[in-house]
Amino acid sequence: xxxxxxxxxxxxxxxxxxxxxxxxxxxxxxxxxxxxxxxxxxxxxxxxxxxxxxxxxxxxxxxxxxxxxxxxxxxxxxxxxxxxxxxxxxxxxxxxxxxxxxxxxxxxxxxxxxxxxxxxxxxxxxxxxxxxxxxxxxxxxxxxxxxxxxxxxxxxxxxxxxxxxxxxxxxxxxxxxxxxxxxxxxxxxxxxxxxxxxxxxxxxxxxxxxxxxxxxxxxxxxxxxxxxxxxxxxxxxxxxxxxxxxxxxxxxxxxxxxxxxxxxxxx
Amino acid sequence: xxxxxxxxxxxxxxxxxxxxxxxxxxxxxxxxxxxxxxxxxxxxxxxxxxxxxxxxxxxxxxxxxxxxxxxxxxxxxxxxxxxxxxxxxxxxxxxxxxxxxxxxxxxxxxxxxxxxxx
Numbered sequence: 001x002x003x004x005x006x007x008x009x010x011x012x013x014x015x016x017x018x019x020x021x022x023x024x025x026x027x028x029x030x031x032x033x034x035x036x037x038x039x040x041x042x043x044x045x046x047x048x049x050x051x052x053x054x055x056x057x058x059x060x061x062x063x064x065x066x067x068x069x070x071x072x073x074x075x076x077x078x079x080x081x082x083x084x085x086x087x088x089x090x091x092x093x094x095x096x097x098x099x100x101x102x103x104x105x106x107x108x109x110x111x112x113x114x115x116x117x118x119x120x121x122x123x124x125x126x127x128x129x130x131x132x133x134x135x136x137x138x139x140x141x142x143x144x145x146x147x148x149x150x151x152x153x154x155x156x157x158x159x160x161x162x163x164x165x166x167x168x169x170x171x172x173x174x175x176x177x178x179x180x181x182x183x184x185x186x187x188x189x190x191x192x193x194x195x196x197x198x199x200x201x202x203x204x205x206x207x208x209x210x211x212x213x214x215x216x217x218x219x220x221x222x223x224x225x226x227x228x229x230x231x232x233x234x235x236x237x238x239x240x241x242x243x244x245x246x247x248x249x250x251x252x253x254x255x256x257x258x259x260x261x262x263x264x265x266x267x
Numbered sequence: 268x269x270x271x272x273x274x275x276x277x278x279x280x281x282x283x284x285x286x287x288x289x290x291x292x293x294x295x296x297x298x299x300x301x302x303x304x305x306x307x308x309x310x311x312x313x314x315x316x317x318x319x320x321x322x323x324x325x326x327x328x329x330x331x332x333x334x335x336x337x338x339x340x341x342x343x344x345x346x347x348x349x350x351x352x353x354x355x356x357x358x359x360x361x362x363x364x365x366x367x368x369x370x371x372x373x374x375x376x377x378x379x380x381x382x383x384x385x
Contacts, residue, residue: 138296138297139297141295141296141297142293142295142297159357160356160357160360163326163357166326167326167328167361170295170296170328171328171329174295174296174328174330235333236329236332236333236365237328237329237330239329239365240328240329240361240364240365243364244364
């Protein structure tokens, strides 16, 4: 069978009960509008499903009439709180669709996995977690804070939110190095859990027995919100974290310190 | 792996004991000591009127801010001034949250800060 012959196949709904993947192949020209429409209708199961991933990996042509059919169905899904997205669309076709302005209506994903990930993020509002451990050294903090900022941006957070997240991560990690056990053998663990609404930062370090007393005194001072004098070079980190975040807790023991900070998305 | 900060300075024509400092990059715990040393050297050489151009300073944290406050205080003690100009929105927010806007002399433009020098 020629690869140019139009084919449409419903794949599965394993991503979620509201999701259906349709794999299209060949040339989607005006002759296949009826079949295209029937296939999408079947995938929607009379509007029981509201998210369709159109796998366009094998599609070579998409005519304006077929695009119009996709647009009409996407509108129906969007009205039902869902979406119709394109996955695996080839570069030439993507360029043509972009010239036609279709990129302003449809989301394009490189593959089904990316589209499914976006569904989980946007529609199921599932959180994603990134865990990282790094040696307890100040030199390691800049790349860690920049990674947190980039993650926030990648997940759609605005520039200001990303900058605030970067600052919080920087301040918490600097404190973990300064007040914990330093050196390459002593790792600091950072767990970043993010969803559409908030960014949770959890930093865990190993306690240095010689620094425990000074750490507790430092935390007490921060708790009593004593003002740091203008002539003091340090001691403003915790106040800054408090002002930039929505929630903060510190658990300090002989084993380690665990700082949890929540930053709610504003942009 | 420390973050990058580039510090360059130039003479300010028509102003005595003055230098214009350009900060480029991130000012944080990994490089504050280097910045402080450079500024102290200028003070020791008699340049007590400094204008810090933050136009290309992307980031500052609480440690960096502590150093700036220290530099400002030192300049005043030496009979000079440490002025800051062209601060980006994010950095300005950090300065504001810390409550340092009243402690630091901040100007919108470098030219304004230079004009305000004695």
